[in-house]
Amino acid sequence: xxxxxxxxxxxxxxxxxxxxxxxxxxxxxxxxxxxxxxxxxxxxxxxxxxxxxxxxxxxxxxxxxxxxxxxxxxxxxxxxxxx
Numbered sequence: 001x002x003x004x005x006x007x008x009x010x011x012x013x014x015x016x017x018x019x020x021x022x023x024x025x026x027x028x029x030x031x032x033x034x035x036x037x038x039x040x041x042x043x044x045x046x047x048x049x050x051x052x053x054x055x056x057x058x059x060x061x062x063x064x065x066x067x068x069x070x071x072x073x074x075x076x077x078x079x080x081x082x083x
Contacts, residue, residue, distance in 0.1 A: 037049065039059070039065075
């Protein structure tokens with residue numbers, strides 16, 4: 001999907017169960033599945049949310065936004081997953 005859109009991205013494989021669990025805790029998103037998609041440092045959700053954002057065009061707004069900070073400061077979620 002990202003290749004077809006001509007977007008640059010970085011793929012990071014997280015195989016360690018402890019790292020996965022820590023990421024779920026840091027994002028305050030216990031039902032997190034992988035892949036987890038971040039745009040400019042902001043968590044937007046998984047593959048389904050990426051598809052929805054691409055179909056609706058809202059991905060363009062995210063791509064033009066300023067870079068967010070990760071991990072979140074003060075334990076707050078960076079962004080609510082798109083739906």
